[in-house]
Amino acid sequence: MRFFPLLILLLSLQAFAQNQSFQNSAMRQLYNLANTENRLTLGGYGEINFNGFSGKANEIDVQRLVLLFAYKFDDRVQFVTEIEYEHVKEVYVEQAFVNYNINNNLNARAGLMLVPMGIINEYHEATTFNGVERPSLDGKIIPSTWREIGIGLAGKSNELSFRYQIYAMNGFVSFNEAYVLEGLNGLRSGRQKGAESVNSDINLSAKIEYYGLPNIRFGLAVYSGKTQTTDLENPATQVGLTMLGADYRYTKGRFSSRGQWAQTTLRDVAAYNAAGNTDLGSKMGGYYLEAAYNVLPLTNRQRIDMFVRFEDFDTHKETAGGVASNPAFHRKETTLGFSYHLSPGTVFKADYQHKNTAANENPIKQFNVGVGFFF
Amino acid sequence: MAAFAPVLMLGVSKKAEKEINKTFEVSQTRLAPVLSQDVTGIEQKRMFRVTSNENLLGYAYLGEAPSKTDTFEYLVVFDVDFAVKKTKVLVYKEDYGGEIGSKRWLKQFLNKTPDDRFAYRQNIAAISGATISVKSMTEAMNTLMISLASWRENGEPYKL
Numbered sequence: 188m189r190f191f192p193l194l195i196l197l198l199s200l201q202a203f204a205q206n207q208s209f210q211n212s213a214m215r216q217l218y219n220l221a222n223t224e225n226r227l228t229l230g231g232y233g234e235i236n237f238n239g240f241s242g243k244a245n246e247i248d249v250q251r252l253v254l255l256f257a258y259k260f261d262d263r264v265q266f267v268t269e270i271e272y273e274h275v276k277e278v279y280v281e282q283a284f285v286n287y288n289i290n291n292n293l294n295a296r297a298g299l300m301l302v303p304m305g306i307i308n309e310y311h312e313a314t315t316f317n318g319v320e321r322p323s324l325d326g327k328i329i330p331s332t333w334r335e336i337g338i339g340l341a342g343k344s345n346e347l348s349f350r351y352q353i354y355a356m357n358g359f360v361s362f363n364e365a366y367v368l369e370g371l372n373g374l375r376s377g378r379q380k381g382a383e384s385v386n387s388d389i390n391l392s393a394k395i396e397y398y399g400l401p402n403i404r405f406g407l408a409v410y411s412g413k414t415q416t417t418d419l420e421n422p423a424t425q426v427g428l429t430m431l432g433a434d435y436r437y438t439k440g441r442f443s444s445r446g447q448w449a450q451t452t453l454r455d456v457a458a459y460n461a462a463g464n465t466d467l468g469s470k471m472g473g474y475y476l477e478a479a480y481n482v483l484p485l486t487n488r489q490r491i492d493m494f495v496r497f498e499d500f501d502t503h504k505e506t507a508g509g510v511a512s513n514p515a516f517h518r519k520e521t522t523l524g525f526s527y528h529l530s531p532g533t534v535f536k537a538d539y540q541h542k543n544t545a546a547n548e549n550p551i552k553q554f555n556v557g558v559g560f561f562f
Numbered sequence: 563m564a565a566f567a568p569v570l571m572l573g574v575s576k577k578a579e580k581e582i583n584k585t586f587e588v589s590q591t592r593l594a595p596v597l598s599q600d601v602t603g604i605e606q607k608r609m610f611r612v613t614s615n616e617n618l619l620g621y622a623y624l625g626e627a628p629s630k631t632d633t634f635e636y637l638v639v640f641d642v643d644f645a646v647k648k649t650k651v652l653v654y655k656e657d658y659g660g661e662i663g664s665k666r667w668l669k670q671f672l673n674k675t676p677d678d679r680f681a682y683r684q685n686i687a688a689i690s691g692a693t694i695s696v697k698s699m700t701e702a703m704n705t706l707m708i709s710l711a712s713w714r715e716n717g718e719p720y721k722l
Contacts, residue, residue, distance in 0.1 A: 228631040257631030265656060267631060288655045291663070310691055345651070345663035396691070398661050404690045436690035440683065445690075485684045531697070 230255035234313040236320070236557035249275045250557075263288045271332075279380060281332055286341075296354075297338040299381040303352045303394035304408045304432045305329045305447050313559020317494040317526050319536045320555060322475050323518060324500045328449045329432065330375035336384065337392070348399030357381075358390035361414035362424030366463025368414070370516055373471050373502040374428070374451065377414060387425070388413040394432075402439040408432040423462035427454035441481040443492065448474040450504075457508025468516070469507040473500020479526075490528040494538075497521055501545075517545035524555075534559045574610070577652055578624060578637050582612055585639045585648040586619045596621060603709025618642055624652075627702040629695045632656045636699065638671075644710055646674045649703070659695030667696075671703055676710035 233252035239245045252272045259265050265288070269281040284298030301309050307316060307325035311332060316322075325331040339354030359377030361368050363385050368377050379385065390412025397405045409431055416424040434447040450472030460467055479494035501517040524538020536557045543550035574593055583591055593610040600606045610622045621640040626633050632655045639648040649671045651663035661667070670686055680686050682700045689696050 230631075255631075259632060262655065265632065286657060291654060291660075294657050296657075315693070341657045343657075343660045343663070345660070345665060348661075348664050348666060350661065398664060398689055398692075399666055401666070402687055438683070438688040438690060486681075 226259050228255070228257040228259075230257075230562055232312040232314070232559070232561035234319075234557050234559040236555060238319075239554040239556075241552055253281060279382075281334060283381075292344055293340065293342040295339075296341055299334055299336050300339075300354060300356070302333045302335055302356065302392050302410060303354075304333065304392070304410055304430060305331070305449055306406070306434050306436060306445060307331050307447075308333050312561040313536075313557070314528065314532060314534045314561040317477060317479055317492060317536070318496060318522050318524065318538055318555075319557035320540070322447070322477075322496065322498055322522075323520055323542070324447065324449065324473055324475050324498050327373055327375060327502055327518070328451065328472055328500050329430075330373070330378050333378060334381060335379065335390075335392075336381045339392075348397060350396045350398070351394070353393040354391070356390050356392050357384055357386050357415065358388065358412050359414045359428075360385045360416070361426055361459065362416040362418055362421075362463075364417055366424070366459070366465055368426070368459070368463075368465065368467045370466035370468055370503055370506075370510070370513060373468065379415070385415045385417055387415045387417075387419060403435060403437045406432070406434040408434075421462070422455070423458040426456055426459050426467070428452065441485060442479070443481075444476075444478045446474065446476040448472070449500075456506075460508045460510055466503075466506070466510045466513070468501075468503040468505060468510075468512075470505035471500070471502040472504055473498065473518075475499070488530065490526075492526045492528070494525065495521070495523050514545040515548070519543045519545070532560060532562050574624065575652065578622070581637055581648065581650050581652075582622050582639055586612065586614065588614045588619070590614065591619065593622065601709065601713050603705050604713065612639075620647060623706060625702055625706065627698045629654065629656055629659045629698065631658075634662075634695070636702070638703070638706065644676055646671050648672075651699075659692040661689045661692040662695045662699050664689070674707070676707045676714060678707055680704045680707070 231254045234250050236250050237247050254270045257265060257267045265286045267286060268283040271279045271281040273279060280299060282299055282301060284296050284300050287295045289295060303309055305325060307321050308329055308331040321331060335356040337354040337356030341352040343350040357379065359374050360379050361377055368374060392410045394406060394408035411429045413427050414425050418424045428451055430451040432449040436445045437443060453469050456467055456469040475496055475498040477494060477496035479492040481490045481492050483489055483491050498520040503512045503516040506512045520540060520542045522538050522540045527535040529535060538555050540553040541550060583589060592613045595606060596609045596611045597606040608624050612619045612622050620642050623638040625636050634651055635653040637650045637652050638646060641647050649668040654660045654663055667689060680700050680703050682697050686700045
């Protein structure tokens, strides 16, 4: 959180000069001084990564650079946005919503929002997770960063120690003048990111999290609805889906651990695959488990978390309509490495990944190094 | 400058008043400023002495600290010896990080005194997903205790 008084002053002068009529410039200045404090928050996060492979060229990438802006209109109304540069040249709006704080326990929100499913999709700043790359499950099963345009409620009860979110949202596109979804990446290729997105059906997304026990936090999420299509006359261009997710995060002293399970059940897949000549699975899902230990004393400002993570997930857990289950879509991955937190907000990461599949052919062995920041 | 120093007090919300009364188990209390001016780490307008029928019950501090994209307001109630009797998040405007209002989590500050120090993940538990606000509240409480201790060392009496 950093406040830039000059910038805020300039922005406010511009905004209020247009909307307010002041008796004189002194009054305007007074108004600005009294009202500019803490109105605008600027922040950012990002990661610059190196992926080393054996048998093919390495890759070096400014994977993402995200600028966070939040503007407070008054005590209750706030606008939050994240502008993301991916691989230097692709620009996305990752979040852009208005939050209306009705009371301490209830907010209404509308705009482009993160779908609350799993851990990484909502908490994906490089300093908040271990591993240079996000868990693979949070790409193939939960297609992070998964965001959609919608409206809903979010809040918490500190008496009962739970947080809730419930949104009506747009969903994945399955047919946009062509069949979009396939077996390898599951729903990922159907992400619309809020860009001129196709809408034919409303989806529902909800998550509750419980934080009433010491050091641990649990999450349970559900996402349900139908995919979106441009061909409203042809039911074979749509599938129904229900995704369930469960996760935990544990932190005590130098030890931390997290785990996540997610499963998507799809309906009407046989007709979709036949019509589109594709191989979308009818059930996909899996889990990962991770444990980490900080080898530095807790009194140090810095932290080095050594970690190991196991992942097991399958985008062809079940198939329909004569599509054979592809064992290469059943991934089994191990990641071993460290996150060196140089300061709160900066991290240097290195790890080794062994990515195998149930087909057990040519596992990928990968070495990653990255630097990340969050302010 | 004017020759008099006006006593600036924060408007104490009904909610804060209710919490203070509840903490001391009385139906009505009177709040008055403790400090005659700002001291290091403590603004005059944020610190109150709490009395009931002329009896000193303790002190109350109304603080403000940053969350991810906003600020939140909290209350700390002390007994006459400045041991923490209650911490409560009064107003938390944004959604992210609101977990610090958890009664369970805030319990960690109970009965602590200006001699105690707080450090995130050492003697104060983390809350996954609310790291910014947890660190912020921990830091704020730590600063408050250090300020109270230094105020005491500088010879300022507690009981005015």
